[in-house]
Amino acid sequence: xxxxxxxxxHLVMGMTxxxxxxxxxxxxxxxxxxxxxxxKKPLELMFVYNFKEQTENNSVPSRFSPECPNxxxxxxxxxxxxxxxxxxxxxxxxxxTGGAGGYNEQFFGPGTRLTVL
Amino acid sequence: xxxxxxxxSHVSVSExxxxxxxxNYSSSVPPYLFWYVQYPNQGLQxxxxxxxxxxxxxxxNGFEAEFKKSETSFHLTKPSAHxxxxxEYFCAVRKNSGGSNYKLTFGKGTLLTVNx
Numbered sequence: 001x002x003x004x005x006x007x008x009x010h011l012v013m014g015m016t017x018x019x020x021x022x023x024x025x026x027x028x029x030x031x032x033x034x035x036x037x038x039x040k041k042p043l044e045l046m047f048v049y050n051f052k053e054q055t056e057n058n059s060v061p062s063r064f065s066p067e068c069p070n071x072x073x074x075x076x077x078x079x080x081x082x083x084x085x086x087x088x089x090x091x092x093x094x095x096x097t098g099g100a101g102g103y104n105e106q107f108f109g110p111g112t113r114l115t116v117l
Numbered sequence: 118x119x120x121x122x123x124x125x126s127h128v129s130v131s132e133x134x135x136x137x138x139x140x141n142y143s144s145s146v147p148p149y150l151f152w153y154v155q156y157p158n159q160g161l162q163x164x165x166x167x168x169x170x171x172x173x174x175x176x177x178n179g180f181e182a183e184f185k186k187s188e189t190s191f192h193l194t195k196p197s198a199h200x201x202x203x204x205e206y207f208c209a210v211r212k213n214s215g216g217s218n219y220k221l222t223f224g225k226g227t228l229l230t231v232n233x
Contacts, residue, residue, distance in 0.1 A: 004160070031219070040126075043161075043207070043223040056217075090160055097219040104211075104219040108153075108160035 002026055004109035006091050012115045013081065021076040021112045023091030031097045032074040033106065034066060037088040049074060050097045081116045088113050119144045119210045123224035131232050136180075136195040138227045140208035143189065150191040151209040151221070152182055161207065167191060169213055178202070203231045 004025045013019050025032060034046040048056035049068040063085075065077040074091055092106040124139040142148060149168050153161040165176025172184040178201075182193045191208060205226045212218040 006160075009158075040225065042121075042225050043221075045220065048219070092161075094219060105163070105166075106219075106221065108162070110158070110160040113158070 004091055004093055004107055006089075006109040006112050008112060009110065010113045010115075012117065013078070014117050015081060015083075017081075018077070018079040020078065021089055021091075021114075023074040023076075023109055025072055025074075025091075025093035025107070025109075027093055027107060029093040029095050029107075030071050031094045031104075032068060032071070033092040033094075034074065034076055035090040035092065037090055037111070039087075043090070047076075048097065055097060078114075081114075083116050086114055086116045119148060119212065119222045121208050121210050121222055121224040123206075123208050123227050125227055126225065127228045127230065129230040129232060130198045132200055133197050136193070136198045136202065136229065138193040138206050138208075138229065140182075140191045140193065140224060141189050142191060142208075142210045144210055144212070147213055148210045149213050150182075150184060151211075152176065152180070152191075152193050153207045153209060153223075154178075155205045155207065155226075157204070164193070164206075198229075198231045200231050200233065203229055205229070 031050045047066045067075040088111045090111045091109040120143045152164040208224040209221045
């Protein structure tokens, strides 16, 4: 595997279900990100982790719970979601979150298409 | 704070015609600027980036963009469209240094359709 991978690619869940999205990066990066992409809206940054520590939570509802066990893996645990949470969830990684130049260039995975019924 | 405006949510061109996708930015400090492409059912792929060096930036797949400070623009062009260019294109901006300079601010995207 190369780059950033995400599983599953598609997920359909009911509002009472609990599911998890997985992201893995094979780039040796230290920072990982979750984004939400809804139709007709700009990408929204949800969470940022740097060296396994959460450094940003962009006012995301608690029904979304991230987990970063190591610098290569990032999870998004989902529970009691709403239909408006249906979207494409993108994971990204970068070398880090500080410094100038290309140090922070983000590489994106293919996304998980989530549908909440 | 930074912001990006992409003019035109949908652009349609004929195969072989010029592609022009518009992006205007607002930033209180010299920005880094990016164009990403998203093919159906895929994530974002970096096309090109401006990082305070040459104002004319060449990217992959024959695309290029020119940073114009006086117009606060970073329009994406390609001389001759190919059917495989059909995708959604996103312009993004971020600070070049300082706190939280990893944050990308994206435009709403422009869907490019290429007609045979």
